[in-house]
Amino acid sequence: NAGVTQTPKFRVLKTGQSMTLLCAQDMNHEYMYWYRQDPGMGLRLIHYSVGEGTTAKGEVPDGYNVSRLKKQNFLLGLESAAPSQTSVYFCASSRGGVSTDTQYFGPGTRLTVL
Amino acid sequence: GESVGLHLPTLSVQEGDNSIINCAYSNSASDYFIWYKQESGKGPQFIIDIRSNMDKRQGQRVTVLLNKTVKHLSLQIAATQPGDSAVYFCALGGSYIPTFGRGTSLIVHP
Numbered sequence: 001n002a003g004v005t006q007t008p009k010f011r012v013l014k015t016g017q018s019m020t021l022l023c024a025q026d027m028n029h030e031y032m033y034w035y036r037q038d039p040g041m042g043l044r045l046i047h048y049s050v051g052e053g054t055t056a057k058g059e060v061p062d063g064y065n066v067s068r069l070k071k072q073n074f075l076l077g078l079e080s081a082a083p084s085q086t087s088v089y090f091c092a093s094s095r096g097g098v099s100t101d102t103q104y105f106g107p108g109t110r111l112t113v114l
Numbered sequence: 115g116e117s118v119g120l121h122l123p124t125l126s127v128q129e130g131d132n133s134i135i136n137c138a139y140s141n142s143a144s145d146y147f148i149w150y151k152q153e154s155g156k157g158p159q160f161i162i163d164i165r166s167n168m169d170k171r172q173g174q175r176v177t178v179l180l181n182k183t184v185k186h187l188s189l190q191i192a193a194t195q196p197g198d199s200a201v202y203f204c205a206l207g208g209s210y211i212p213t214f215g216r217g218t219s220l221i222v223h224p
Contacts, residue, residue, distance in 0.1 A: 026148055041216070043214045050210055102148060102163060103158075105159065
């Protein structure tokens with residue numbers, strides 16, 4: 001049981017390049033989330049999904065797209081990377097339900113955009 | 115909207131002391147509260163949670179206290195150890211999207 005895994009762990013991009021971050025969970029969780037974490041800013045929600053085939057915008061969705069084609073995977077895409085997207089990205093999952101359940105986080109992806 | 119605040123961004127304690135990390139919230143409708151620990155270079159990890167029908171819950175060396183009257187949540191760590199050094203986040207549940215505080219950095223001095 002690996003929990004939540006993220007690929008890659010580190011990446012350096014040039015401005016304008018694109019990339020996809022992959023999140024996978026093996027806990028059969030319904031809900032999945034993408035956050036970014038910047039110094040002094042805490043965790044900010046980018047996009048989230050409450051089930052396979054569904055996605056929704058979070059607090060800071062601009063410049064990012066997501067897809068949840070399979071229940072266990074949640075992909076975060078950057079179509080044209082900008083230096084402002086330099087951050088550490090965390091994926092999380094939870095069982096779901098009426099009230100938000102405990103979230104399980106991945107180890108993070110450290111992205112630098114030059 | 116919801117807001118979650120932390121009283122201190124950094125808390126320094128001596129090894130063996132008890133630590134108290136505080137969190138204030140504004141949304142009276144929140145019914146689920148969670149504390150996470152984030153060690154350097156890692157993702158946040160669940161520590162303990164509490165539902166709004168409780169005012170205290172204990173775990174191993176940790177206790178969470180909830181005061182709904184003043185909308186205040188605290189995490190108490192007994193006999194703090196160097197391995198407790200981390201950033202601690204409180205989070206509010208009650209909807210699809212939890213609300214996270216900005217975090218308190220706990221520094222434990224040997």
